[in-house]
Amino acid sequence: MITRSEVSKHTTKDSCWVIIKDCAYDVTDFLDLHPGGKHIILKYAGQDATDAFESFHSEDTLYKHIGSKQTIGPVTGAMPPTTVPTKPINQPGNASEKGSRLYSILNIGDFEVAASEVLPPKPFAFFKSGAEDERTATWNQKSWQSVRFRPRVLKPIGVVDTSTRLLGTEFSAPFFISPAGGGKLAHPTGEILMTKAAAKEGILQWVCNNAGCSQKQMTDARGPNQTLYWQIYAMTDLEITKREIKEAIASGYKGFTLTVDAIKVGKRERDMRLNIAESVVPGPGDDDEDFGLSGGISVTRPNVYSKFDWVSAVEWLRGITDLPIVIKGIQCWEDAALCMQHGVHPWLSNHGGRQLEGAPSALETLLEIRQYCPEVFDKCEVIVDGGITRGTDIVKALALGAKGVGLGRAFLFALVFGEPGVRRAIRILKQEVETTMALLGVSSIDQLNPSYVDSSGLLLAAAVTRAHL
Ligand code: HEM
Ligand SMILES: Cc1cc2nc3c(=O)[nH]c(=O)nc-3n(C[C@H](O)[C@H](O)[C@H](O)COP(=O)(O)O)c2cc1C
Numbered sequence: 001m002i003t004r005s006e007v008s009k010h011t012t013k014d015s016c017w018v019i020i021k022d023c024a025y026d027v028t029d030f031l032d033l034h035p036g037g038k039h040i041i042l043k044y045a046g047q048d049a050t051d052a053f054e055s056f057h058s059e060d061t062l063y064k065h066i067g068s069k070q071t072i073g074p075v076t077g078a079m080p081p082t083t084v085p086t087k088p089i090n091q092p093g094n095a096s097e098k099g100s101r102l103y104s105i106l107n108i109g110d111f112e113v114a115a116s117e118v119l120p121p122k123p124f125a126f127f128k129s130g131a132e133d134e135r136t137a138t139w140n141q142k143s144w145q146s147v148r149f150r151p152r153v154l155k156p157i158g159v160v161d162t163s164t165r166l167l168g169t170e171f172s173a174p175f176f177i178s179p180a181g182g183g184k185l186a187h188p189t190g191e192i193l194m195t196k197a198a199a200k201e202g203i204l205q206w207v208c209n210n211a212g213c214s215q216k217q218m219t220d221a222r223g224p225n226q227t228l229y230w231q232i233y234a235m236t237d238l239e240i241t242k243r244e245i246k247e248a249i250a251s252g253y254k255g256f257t258l259t260v261d262a263i264k265v266g267k268r269e270r271d272m273r274l275n276i277a278e279s280v281v282p283g284p285g286d287d288d289e290d291f292g293l294s295g296g297i298s299v300t301r302p303n304v305y306s307k308f309d310w311v312s313a314v315e316w317l318r319g320i321t322d323l324p325i326v327i328k329g330i331q332c333w334e335d336a337a338l339c340m341q342h343g344v345h346p347w348l349s350n351h352g353g354r355q356l357e358g359a360p361s362a363l364e365t366l367l368e369i370r371q372y373c374p375e376v377f378d379k380c381e382v383i384v385d386g387g388i389t390r391g392t393d394i395v396k397a398l399a400l401g402a403k404g405v406g407l408g409r410a411f412l413f414a415l416v417f418g419e420p421g422v423r424r425a426i427r428i429l430k431q432e433v434e435t436t437m438a439l440l441g442v443s444s445i446d447q448l449n450p451s452y453v454d455s456s457g458l459l460l461a462a463a464v465t466r467a468h469l
Contacts, residue, residue, distance in 0.1 A: 003077040004048075011046035013038065017072065018049040020062065024072035030065065033303075035265045037275050048079070055184055058214040064240055065303055102417045102424060107432075108389040108410045111425060115186070115413040122274050123185035127412045130353035131266035136361075137353025139465060140387025143361035146461030147396045148454045152441035160434045161444045163202075166404040167255045167324040167345070167381055169227045172202030173430050174445055175394050177422075178385050178406030179231035179257075180352075184212030186415035192221035194411055197422035199223025201430070206257065206406065209233045215244065219251045229255035231328070233262070234305040238316065241305075245320050254323060257347055258313065261329025263306040266355040314342040326383060331359050333368040333376075340379045347383040352408050362386045366400050367455055377401040391432020398445060399452040 007024045010017035016028045018041065031038035036056070044052055053061075101114055116124050130137025164174040177198055183191035190212040198205040199222060206229045207218050215230075222228060230248040235241045245256065308316070317325050328347035330336050339346040348366055350359035360368075362384035369376050376382065384397050385406030394405045407429075414425035437443065440452050 001074055001076045002072055004075050004079045005077060007072075007075060008046040008080050013042060016042060016045045018044050018047065018053075019075050020048075020050050020053050021059075022075055024075050025062075025066050026070045026072055027066065030070070033065075037272075039275060039278075054212075055188070056182065056212055057210075058212055058217070060214045060244075061210070064235055102421055105417075105421075105424060105428075107428060108407075108413070108425060111410065111413040111416075111421070115416045118416050119186070122271075122278075123182070125270045125274050126182055126185060127180075127409055129268040129270035130357070131268060131355055132357035134270070134353065134357075135466070136350055136357050136359050137387070139462070140350065140353050140361045141389060142387070142461065142465045143363045143458065144387055144390075144393040144396055146455070146457045147363065147400075148457060149392075149396075149436075149440055150452055150454055151439055152452070155441040157438050157441065157443050159443065160437050162430055162433050162437070164403070164445045166204060166383075167229070167326070169204070169254055171204050173426070173433060174398055174403070175388070175405045175407060175429055175433070176204035176206055177411045178349075178352075178408040179206045179208030179211075179259075180408040180412055181208050181210030182212065183208075183412065183415055186412050187418050189418070190217075191415075192217055193415060193419040194422050195221040195226070195228070196223065197419045197426060199226040201423055201426040203426055204229060204404070206231055206255075207253075209244075209259075215247060215251075219248075219253075222252075227252070227254045229253060229257065232256055232258045234258065234308065234313075234316075236303045236305050238305060242320055249321055249323065255326065256317070256321065256323060257326040257328040258317065259328045259351075260308075260313075261331070261349065261351050261355050261359075263304055264355075266351070266357070268354060310338050310342055314344055317344075324381075326381075328383075329355075331356075331365055333365065333372045336365070336369045336376050336380075336382070337373045340373075340376050345380045345383065346376065347385070347406075348402075349383075349385045349406070352386055363397070363400075363455070363458070366397065366402060367458070370401060370450070374401075391429050391434070392436050394429065394433050395436040395440065395448065396453050399448045400450055400455070 002024050007017045007019055013031055016031055017024055017026050027041055031041055034041055105111055105114060162173045164171060177194050183194065187193060192213050195205055195218055209231045211218060230253045232241060232245060324345065326345040326347045327339050328349055329351065330339065330346040330348050331350055336346040348362040350356060366384060381403040382401055383404045383406065384402045385408060388394060388405055388407050389410060397405045410425060411422055414421040442448055
């Protein structure tokens, strides 16, 4: 046992201890690795950081990133009276005001506006931010708008069926909740509310490795017969990740994706500026030359394994599971072709424009595959995400060959309104998909094909949009 008073003496970047859930940790060596920046942890140096930690992270984060050497042990006693506790940074907005607003929300864009008004600036920035000038994040959305439909009329349309099979499981709609961390910044209960909403609406949630809720909490929140898929970040200690995948399999997860576009954290200046605004600027004599630059800038994702190549990654995954495997972060047709060769599925994504500024939108990669390697669509289930905000975007992606379409930010913004918010977002998208299909002249997803869209405007839109960004 160590006393709280002893912990309270370790308050500098040369010796930084924090208490989380009555246990003390020496996080000195982790400070420079922390993607949220060292200053956010230093604020709690010598103190109890439980509330702040839990407002963003799940307990899984601790065992994955803080080893036994850094675990000091259980604490006892009271904090010295001189310690002024730091308040957790991210307090979600007023829930009762939110309820009444929910019913005026008509589309995903409305959710974003409401979230920007209800959330404090930092959580909103965390969700919204893209890398550098955010051109890729903006282009993701605009690229889908450049595609036009080619509707067929005078076709008898009865019931429009939006259901589809994705990687072996039947879902009520072809879109799903992409893995996106930070759910507890939107709502204190976190991502389990997405799980519950997905269960009630029959859609897929692809559970995030960095969710604020633990894998077990997500699993326990499942509805009857609900199928979840799991997103993997491979850790330097691959045994930790292997155990996590095995636990997911044992508790019934039916598909996996390995995210490969994030071995470093993209430079997200929107977040960095708010971090600077909240930090204490170094005084004379303080040699913190990188002040303000950590927490977003080229920080290696802590403990993320970056040595995989195609053969070793797929062999390692196949050594653990025969279930469907998707590689998330495919950004050119050549890598989609490699997925096909290695018997895995490509997820065309640039991480919502949060990683590599200048990356193509999933639509561009989809069209490249169509042009140079169309057999990918026969041998693999192609998944896309990035900038999808409308049922029309979803139908365009499906017409061009996607089997599943993910949305990240949309559901984080909706989560500000808790489970009813996420359910409303799902229902809005379902209605939009249904209307789009009926107006196109199709009544089931399998009837969609590239003849229903015209993507010839993409190049022009790219030139015009980039000129204005
Ligand atoms: C002391 C133990 C802590 C550990 C092991 C830890 C670990 C991590 C890890 C692994 C990430 C990256 C998540 C990702 O890949 O998306 C992260 C990000 C983050 N952490 Fe922590 N963290 C700790 C403490 C804290 C505290 C006390 C806060 C205060 C609220 C905090 C706030 C954040 C934020 C806001 C991010 C997001 C950064 C970004 O991607 O822009 N963390 N942390
Ligand atoms: C706040 C936030 C956190 C994210 N965290 C992860 C993550 O932990 N793992 C991952 O594979 N993708 C992550 N993503 C990327 C999403 O899975 C998805 O690719 C992206 O959000 C799609 O773009 P959209 O937000 O425009 O829909 C994150 C995205 C956001 C916005």
